[in-house]
Amino acid sequence: MKNKLILMIACVLITNLICVNVFSQEKIKSVLLITISYYDSTWSWNPEGVVILPCDPPSLPIEMAENNPLIVFLGDSGILIERHIADPRMFLPEEYNTEYSLLDSTDITFRLPLFKGIKEFQFYYRPEDVEASNPNIHIDLTEYIDQYLANGGESQKAPCQDEPFSVQK
Amino acid sequence: MKKILLSLTPIVFFMCFILFGVCSCKYDWQKPAIKVKHSPIIATSSEQVTYTVTVLSTGDSPASVELFIGTALVQTFNNVTKGQTYSFTGGPYPNHEKGTIAYRATITSDDNDSETRGYYYFAITDNNYDWINPNIPARYTGSHNIKEDIVFHHASDYSSFSNFVDDVGDKVWDVYGEQEYIEAPDFFDNFNFYIYRNQAQAIGCGQVHGNCNTDMPWRDVDAILHVAEFGDCARIADRTFTAEGPSTQSFLHESGHAVFGLSDEYDGNTAYFMPAVEPNIWPHETIGLAEQITKGRDPKKVWRFTTNQGGWWGIHDKDVKTVMMQGWVGEPWGKEASERVIWYFSQF
Numbered sequence: 001m002k003n004k005l006i007l008m009i010a011c012v013l014i015t016n017l018i019c020v021n022v023f024s025q026e027k028i029k030s031v032l033l034i035t036i037s038y039y040d041s042t043w044s045w046n047p048e049g050v051v052i053l054p055c056d057p058p059s060l061p062i063e064m065a066e067n068n069p070l071i072v073f074l075g076d077s078g079i080l081i082e083r084h085i086a087d088p089r090m091f092l093p094e095e096y097n098t099e100y101s102l103l104d105s106t107d108i109t110f111r112l113p114l115f116k117g118i119k120e121f122q123f124y125y126r127p128e129d130v131e132a133s134n135p136n137i138h139i140d141l142t143e144y145i146d147q148y149l150a151n152g153g154e155s156q157k158a159p160c161q162d163e164p165f166s167v168q169k
Numbered sequence: 170m171k172k173i174l175l176s177l178t179p180i181v182f183f184m185c186f187i188l189f190g191v192c193s194c195k196y197d198w199q200k201p202a203i204k205v206k207h208s209p210i211i212a213t214s215s216e217q218v219t220y221t222v223t224v225l226s227t228g229d230s231p232a233s234v235e236l237f238i239g240t241a242l243v244q245t246f247n248n249v250t251k252g253q254t255y256s257f258t259g260g261p262y263p264n265h266e267k268g269t270i271a272y273r274a275t276i277t278s279d280d281n282d283s284e285t286r287g288y289y290y291f292a293i294t295d296n297n298y299d300w301i302n303p304n305i306p307a308r309y310t311g312s313h314n315i316k317e318d319i320v321f322h323h324a325s326d327y328s329s330f331s332n333f334v335d336d337v338g339d340k341v342w343d344v345y346g347e348q349e350y351i352e353a354p355d356f357f358d359n360f361n362f363y364i365y366r367n368q369a370q371a372i373g374c375g376q377v378h379g380n381c382n383t384d385m386p387w388r389d390v391d392a393i394l395h396v397a398e399f400g401d402c403a404r405i406a407d408r409t410f411t412a413e414g415p416s417t418q419s420f421l422h423e424s425g426h427a428v429f430g431l432s433d434e435y436d437g438n439t440a441y442f443m444p445a446v447e448p449n450i451w452p453h454e455t456i457g458l459a460e461q462i463t464k465g466r467d468p469k470k471v472w473r474f475t476t477n478q479g480g481w482w483g484i485h486d487k488d489v490k491t492v493m494m495q496g497w498v499g500e501p502w503g504k505e506a507s508e509r510v511i512w513y514f515s516q517f
C-alpha cells in the first residue's frame with residue numbers, strides 16, 4: 001500500500017512536471033518582434049525595437065547546425081526554447097564577382113512566437129559566446145509582456161489580423 | 170508445392186511492399202486525384218476568372234469532376250481523363266469587390282471514391298488593385314499557424330501592378346505548380362500565397378516595405394520580384410529573396426534557399442551553410458560519408474565541390490544542373506536536396 005502511494009505521488013509529480021513544461025511552451029496568438037542591429041562589430045538593440053502584436057507568428061526560423069548563432073527564450077525555470085539560426089550577416093548572392101564576406105552592418109527583425117511563461121530573450125552570435133554564457137543581446141521581456149497584457153493582450157485590434165475568410169463571402 | 174508457395178509468401182509480401190508500399194508514398198494512383206488553379210491569381214472586380222482542374226488520376230474506374238464556387242455547383246465534367254485539364258470561366262465578380270471568392274473541386278469515381286481540393290480563397294480587388302488590406306490573398310488555403318505564408322512583393326521597376334500580378338501567377342502555377350515535389354497537391358496545399366500592395370526594394374539583397382512587420386508579422390517567406398535582370402540574392406535568417414518577375418531564371422533557385430533552407434551546390438563567391446536537419450551539402454567530408462553509409466548509398470559519391478570557406482562536400486553530379494546549381498524549372502533537385510524538400514513538407 002505504501003509503495004502504491006509513493007508510486008501514485010511520484011506519478012502525479014512527474015505528470016505535473018510534464019504539464020508545466022508543455023504549458024510553459026504553449027504558443028499564444030501573439031507575435032514578438034525584436035529588432036537587433038550589427039554595426040561597428042557590435043550587436044545592439046533598442047527598446048523601441050521590441051513590439052508584441054496580437055497576431056499569428058510565422059513558423060520558427062530555419063534551424064541551423066550547432067556552430068551557428070543561437071536564440072534562447074528563458075522562463076522562471078530556465079530555458080524554454082532555444083534554436084540555432086542562420087547568421088543574420090549572411091547573404092547568398094548569385095553571380096557575385098567579388099570575394100565573399102559577411103555583411104559589415106545589418107538590421108534584422110525576429111518575428112517569434114510569444115510562448116507562455118517567457119521572461120527573457122538572448123542572442124548569441126558565436127559558439128564561444130554560448131560557451132561563456134555571454135549573450136550578445138539580452139532583453140528582459142517582462143515589462144513588454146505586462147504592458148501588452150494590460151492593453152488587452154490578444155483581444156486588441158491590429159492591422160495584422162486578417163479578415164476571416166468564409167465560403168459565403 | 171503448397172509448402173514452397175507458403176514459404177514464398179513473406180517474400181511476395183515484402184516485394185509487394187517495396188513495389189507498392191514504398192512507391193505509392195507520393196501519390197496513391199488507385200484513388201482519383203486532381204489539382205485546381207485559378208487565373209488571374211487575384212482579380213479586379215471587372216475581370217473574369219478561369220478555373221482549371223487537372224486530373225491526376227481517375228482511380229480504377231471512370232470519374233467526374235464537380236466545380237463549386239462558394240457553395241454553388243457551377244460545372245460538372247463527366248468521364249474525365251487522366252492528364253487532361255478542364256476549365257470553367259466565371260465572373261466578373263463586382264459584388265465581391267474587396268472580398269474573396271472561395272472555390273473547390275471534387276473528383277468522384279464510379280466506385281464512389283472521391284477527393285476534394287479546396288476551398289481556396291483569392292481576392293477580388295477594385296480596378297486599382299486596392300483591397301481591404303495591403304496584403305491581398307492570392308491563394309489562401311488555411312490559417313497562418315498551420316500553413317506556410319509566402320508573400321510576393323514588387324520592386325519599383327514594374328511599370329504596372331497588373332504585370333506584377335501576372336508574374337506572381339506564373340511563379341505560383343508555372344514554377345512551383347510544375348516543379349517536382351512542390352507540385353504534389355498534398356505538398357502544394359501547405360502554402361498560402363499573398364500579394365503585397367506596398368513597394369519593396371530589390372537591390373542590396375532585397376528590402377521589404379517598412380509596414381510589412383505590422384501588416385504581416387505572420388508571413389514566413391518574402392519573395393521580391395523585379396523586372397531588370399541582375400544577380401539575385403537570398404537571406405536565410407529572415408527568409409527573404411529577390412528574383413526576376415518576367416523570366417523564371419532565379420525564382421526556383423532562390424526559393425530553394427529561403428523556402429526550403431537549401432545551400433548552393435555550385436563553386437562560387439557565396440556563403441555555404443548547413444541546416445540542422447537533412448542538409449544538402451556538408452562542411453566536413455565525414456558528415457557526408459556517414460550520411461551515405463547510413464542511407465545505404467555509395468560513399469564514393471561524396472566530393473569536395475568547392476574549396477571556399479574551408480571546403481564543402483556534396484554528392485550532386487557536377488555535370489547535371491540541379492536546382493541549387495542553377496534552378497530552372499524542371500531541373501532535378503538532386504538526392505540530398507530532395508531529401509531536404511521532402512523533410513520540409515513532412516513538418517506540416
